[in-house]
Amino acid sequence: MNMSKKKNFIIIFKLFFFVIYSNLYSNDKHNELLNLLEYNYPAEFFFTQASKDSLSEGWMIIGGKGKARIEFTPPNNTLIIADGKWIIFHDPELDRATYLPLESGILQALLDPQSYQNKKSFLVRETKEDGKIVFNIEFNLEEKKQEVFIYFSEKNFTLLGWKIIESANKEIIVKISEIKKVTKEQLLKKNIFKFTEKMRKTGKAYYGPYKRKVNRIENNGRLN
Numbered sequence: 305m306n307m308s309k310k311k312n313f314i315i316i317f318k319l320f321f322f323v324i325y326s327n328l329y330s331n332d333k334h335n336e337l338l339n340l341l342e343y344n345y346p347a348e349f350f351f352t353q354a355s356k357d358s359l360s361e362g363w364m365i366i367g368g369k370g371k372a373r374i375e376f377t378p379p380n381n382t383l384i385i386a387d388g389k390w391i392i393f394h395d396p397e398l399d400r401a402t403y404l405p406l407e408s409g410i411l412q413a414l415l416d417p418q419s420y421q422n423k424k425s426f427l428v429r430e431t432k433e434d435g436k437i438v439f440n441i442e443f444n445l446e447e448k449k450q451e452v453f454i455y456f457s458e459k460n461f462t463l464l465g466w467k468i469i470e471s472a473n474k475e476i477i478v479k480i481s482e483i484k485k486v487t488k489e490q491l492l493k494k495n496i497f498k499f500t501e502k503m504r505k506t507g508k509a510y511y512g513p514y515k516r517k518v519n520r521i522e523n524n525g526r527l528n
Contacts, residue, residue: 333428333429333430333439334428336430336439337428337441337454340437340456342368344462344463344483344485345366345367345368346366346367346368346487346488346491347365347463347483347484347485347486348364348483348484348485348486349363349364349365349463349481349482349483349484350362350363350364350482350483351363351364351465351478351480351481352478352479352481353476353477353478354476354477354478354479355476356473356474356475360376360377361376361377362377362380362512363375363376363513365486365496365511367488367491367496369388370388370389370406371386371388372384372385373385373386373496375510375511375512375514377514378515378516378517381395381396381397381516381518382394382395383396383499383510385498385499386406386497387497387499388497389406390403390404390405390406391404391406392499394499394504396507396518396520397518397519397520397521398520399504399520401504427443428440428441429441429442432458435458436455436456436458436464437455437456437457437458437461438453438456439453439456440452450468450469450470451468451469452466452468452469453466453467453469454466462483463483464480465477465478466478494511
């Protein structure tokens, strides 16, 4: 998987790792946001992710505490799992898995509580518009200002989606088309947030609702 794809896939995680970890510096609006997310999680949902040059659809489960699973609609067979310590990107066609630590690199600033002791590091605002509760988060990451909008239904507090503005020319919008809560007991019965060597070898690594066929590329795509 090339670096541009990895970066796009990481974007979908940034928001959740930022708000799920309760150790981060917190103010009243941040607490309200955490409470609404806790109300929605653990959750299973279908989503559409759109940017200026790409459109993806898929299925996701967010379990909290840095655990998540994303599967995209075929023919995109990329599998992404966060197990609490690592983000795992699996490309089944190449039979290649890439592991990125959650607490280093691009995600370090989002997961390190020390990074947000200063109130100027990030700011959370809350507004209401068109039947939605909107949380606006502004923060600095490596001297680069970024902005996140998170949308909930004002009627039943259901998570509706989010928008991430990385720069003036880069905006990612995720819309949730269907969401339902799942119990922790249901998640424990399956290896939802695990990626084992057995799963990799047998190809039985998917839990989502899609029927898919994976054709492996000979020699993992490497030239002889």
